[in-house]
Amino acid sequence: MGKPRYTRIKEHIIRRIDTSRWKAGDRVPSENALATEFGVSRMTARRALQELGEEGLLVRTQGLGSFVADARPMSSMLTVRSIDEEITARGHQHRAEVLLLEAVPAERTNALLLGLGEGAEIFHSILLHWENTLPLQYEERFVNPRFGPEYLSQDFTVTTPSHYLSSISPLTEADQSIEAVTVDSEIGRALQIKRGEPCLKLNRRTWCQRGIVNISTLIYPGSRYRIGGHLNF
Amino acid sequence: MGKPRYTRIKEHIIRRIDTSRWKAGDRVPSENALATEFGVSRMTARRALQELGEEGLLVRTQGLGSFVADARPMSSMLTVRSIDEEITARGHQHRAEVLLLEAVPAERTNALLLGLGEGAEIFHSILLHWENTLPLQYEERFVNPRFGPEYLSQDFTVTTPSHYLSSISPLTEADQSIEAVTVDSEIGRALQIKRGEPCLKLNRRTWCQRGIVNISTLIYPGSRYRIGGHLNF
DNA sequence: CAGTGGTCTAGACCACTGG
DNA sequence: CAGTGGTCTAGACCACTGG
DSSP states (O other), X not given: OOOOHHHHHHHHHHHHHHTTSSOTTOEEOOHHHHHHHHTOOHHHHHHHHHXXXXXXXXXXXXXXXXXEOOOOOOOXXXXXXXXXXXXXXXXXXXXXXXXXXEEEEOOHHHHHHHTOOTTOEEEEEEEEEEETTEEEEEEXXXXXXXXXXXXXXXXXXTSOHHHHHHHHSOEEEEEEEEEEEOOXXXXXXXXXXXXXXXXXXXXXXXXXXXXXXXXXXXXXXXXXXOEEEEEEO | OOOOHHHHHHHHHHHHHHTTSSOTTOEEOOHHHHHHHHXXXXXXXXXXXXXXXXXXXXXXXXXXXXXXXXXXXXXXXXXXXXXXXXXXXXXXXXXXXXXXXXXXXXXXXXXXXXXXXXXXXXXXXXXXXXXXXXXXXXXXXXXXXGGOTTGGGOOTTTSOHHHHHHHHSOEEXXXXXXXXXXXXXHHHHHHTOOTTOOEEEEEEEEEETXXXXXXXXEEEETTTOOEEEEEEO
């Protein structure tokens, strides 16, 4: 009838994580500490931590301790991760260069994709993202002003458009397509690639709860970038 | 350095299942029996059985014993869609052309990726998939014979390699990377594209429950194919 | 160095299953 | 009933991490 003690310990830990008393990155009590606290043997306390590790709630490292894991990101391989996080996660330096930032009347295609009328004012930006000393991503965006009214006055060398937009209205959906293309000489020059070098092109459209936030085109040199993913069925 | 004892016991059991010495439904030795056989404590033998249970290879029942599980069916979340389904879903005609089908000794890289020893015999195939009158996908595979013993005698103009393999051992995991490349003249000719035309290249590695099934390289002309997806957060 | 998790032992009592 | 897996103890030695 009674739940096993390791289950009670697990529930205790889960509760503290759920109520944000322990947040992502925080260290949870060690096996010995829990054993003492709950008056059980270390093997029993260990089992609780062990299972929470297998369930992905904790990350355990020998010699260091057990830590609350980050909230599960997306499981899909088409993870929408921002470029600066990706680069800094690799231990490299990210730098953004603003090539263009303006308000323009929407052309028909863009208006359609954004769900606006033709000629409506939208924001337009072009950025170049560097990884250390090489350009990695050419980013062009058309933004619905409704979901990023202060877009034009942001300093995108400090915060990325993606961060700014999602801080205003959390993303709920995205459409994405991936293709292989060659680029025109202007983009090729910006990315410092040779004429005809294949590039990955991501076309993305993102939604927040109240509508379409922006459409973006991300271009990566084929030689410097690939999209990877691991799927579990 | 040395593997833990529970790992050795697990490997021992997996080997007996893979070689069909123990088949689905068979009872495997009890915790106590394994403890005696391997000269370990019951807790250690137990851990081996426990983990195999969690991994879905065994079904354990108190009072009864541990039994070899049936092969697990694949869940519906099919992100890895096969080319013929994709083409026919568009209302188009799919046709496969077998360019090569042979057994070869594994080179070091492939052996490593398949988790086999260098020089081990593996199967190698190259197919060209047509959508109506144009080639859409150049497919090269290296297959672990353990998970597709009759690979070489299949008629891949009738059933695809992907279907054959997943009918033998349901897929449980996949690694995938996507990149933009140019291809050599042989592949370019097969795909009927111009020199230097960018292509999408997918490198995929698939697992079944008991190991790595195959590694595949899928190449699509950039002008005829893109990968699309809709994400909900 | 003290603290952490990883492995392992030799016991114990229990709930459960079949014969 | 004898045998199974489920829980649990109080120890042990180890590899690893940071300070």
